[in-house]
Amino acid sequence: MSKNKDVLGEEPSGPLMADVARLAGVAISTVSRALANPGRVNEKTRAKIDAAAKQLGYTPNAMARGLRVGKSNTIMIILPGSLYYGASQVIPQVLQSINKSLIQNGYNLMIANLDRDEISERHILDLAFGGTARGAIILSSKLPEVDGRSLANAGLPIVSMLLDMSDAGLPSVVTNDREAVREVTAELIRLGHRRFLYIAGPEGNYHDVERYGGVLEALDAAGLPEEAVVRSGGNLDYQQGFEIGIQAADDFAALAVKPTAVIATSDDMAISFMSRMQQGGLTIPGDLSIVSFDGSPVCAFCSPPLTTIEQPVEDMGQAAVALLLDAIDPSGKEPATRTVVRSRLILRESIAAPTASPRKHPAR
Amino acid sequence: MSKNKDVLGEEPSGPLMADVARLAGVAISTVSRALANPGRVNEKTRAKIDAAAKQLGYTPNAMARGLRVGKSNTIMIILPGSLYYGASQVIPQVLQSINKSLIQNGYNLMIANLDRDEISERHILDLAFGGTARGAIILSSKLPEVDGRSLANAGLPIVSMLLDMSDAGLPSVVTNDREAVREVTAELIRLGHRRFLYIAGPEGNYHDVERYGGVLEALDAAGLPEEAVVRSGGNLDYQQGFEIGIQAADDFAALAVKPTAVIATSDDMAISFMSRMQQGGLTIPGDLSIVSFDGSPVCAFCSPPLTTIEQPVEDMGQAAVALLLDAIDPSGKEPATRTVVRSRLILRESIAAPTASPRKHPAR
């Protein structure tokens, strides 16, 4: 039955379920049931079948199964166009974490990139509507949509990561950025800082709103005016973090009255900014405190080592998979629409009390 | 025909080819041919069919097609276990490049991790033998193999990346590491360096052999003894680059006669090593020159900026896909068994002539 016709040019295909059945002396359907439902078949028969399958090196054909049952076991992850730049590994790490969780649950991970071009959108929609994907995890704020077909009505469970899209009906997993940045800002205030530079990613972006909001909340709580913080950046993507940091350095140079603390929204920004500052003769944290986002391992080896807010990549991946699997087959419980995972502040030497602080001399 | 039975709890499936055929007033087979073979069907009929398909938002079912034709259009990439650490983005970037090339050629990319555990091997083998994967790109030196089944005889085209496995019969794409490191070593010698520290990744690894070999060749060419270079590391993976750099710093401290130049086999190693050296009061490049591998963008913002050998990630990805597609359906040409892409040396301030050089005073 295994059509090893040995015809020249014919790809031999592996053993079929029928081969296993024949070797075990049972019917095909019995094999199928033995391999799927543990309880549905006699233990002795089952052992015989297992042995036969192992002996033949039988592997069920995933497409045939998928066609028949009408579902695949492939999840696609939709990543924004150009990802990989800079020191931060959050997306690759999240990818890794998601993949691990999925495999443990019997799913595969297919990757899709959502560029600005129509071909990438079409590709994603084909995956969704063509039955290849069973669910999707999306790291972009835009759902692909091309002539009539939209991912939104592909009937596919979707969860959003990094961005909160629960308003749009997508279960989302996000970090508690607002709270984290509020706390670190409060800490800076406690150290004596009164003027801040905030280095932004794309303006209006979910992360920007949350993080900047956190800064403002901290200022407010301390009775400081909103003007205590000046914004830089806002026009470039996170992928161009180094570039943003350099621009921020220029902005800093142009300021009449200098901030004493900087809050960067990615490690890349902080790294290139700090490099420029040091070239300009400033010392960190003596003249300027710096804190940033992402928790890139390389921060530990900067001079001075950078204080950074670590993104809990492992947790995020697991949470996303949990949300997605629950959407695929509901556990009965209420279907949690938003999971917040906690970031962790990593305190290092890049922040300190300002030397020219308005407070009386800091403890020495 | 589209089985939208509207039964509660039934997933509605999209329109079928039969629906398109009915709307266009032709037979199913005609639709199939129109969508696949451009020439096989009347242009007018074809237009009618296209219109009907678009109107219905028809997307062919990938699993049904795959089952029928006996091939999938999914490629899997096999990544070594834990990838993501440190500053280097080579693997994520390669992944990105591969994905882009594949999509342009009508393929999908599925990711698989090869950990040390049996479950991950089994997962990969299931993908291979279960007909899900049409080909594989592997970034590991070990082919998965579990009770009888081995990736080697899955009848799957495989190409290797980063590692040269052409000896094992796998078409491979690699960088010209030996040459690159030979050149940079020669440059260091020209600058006046006579004693070197080589910081290794896993010992015996392809990269180690090639890169260390390059160093030795340069020494030999300059008439220097093999003892001019001392090795550090060799017991940890590339993922633990920072750790390796720290150990190397300890090794350096223990040396009676100090090298004046360091060749690190990853940027991570160079970064943590340099950080330790500077903490110890050495100046770079005054007391010590450093060069490393990978071309991480962050190197530009270290102090001093790091000289590094950039891995041509984009080219590697494209080359791997080209090799794989050729293996999938041979173009008739001889099937190139090994593609070498050229690394690029990025010269920055971390190397200079040694101050205590045996040569007469370097140009000032």
Next chain:
DNA sequence: CAAATTCTGGCAATCGTTTGCCATGGCGCA
């Protein structure tokens, strides 16, 4: 011991597409 109940295993239809084969119709050539 017979009958009722459970359990196990087999038959055959089905998932949605592709494709070999054949029938039909139109066209050109003599």
Next chain:
DNA sequence: TGCGCCATGGCAAACGATTGCCAGAATTTG
């Protein structure tokens, strides 16, 4: 005008698994 050939479209059989339904066997119960 008559014959043959080519282009076009339709029928139906695959691809390899799953699963509803039923028959027969095994087991228990009255």
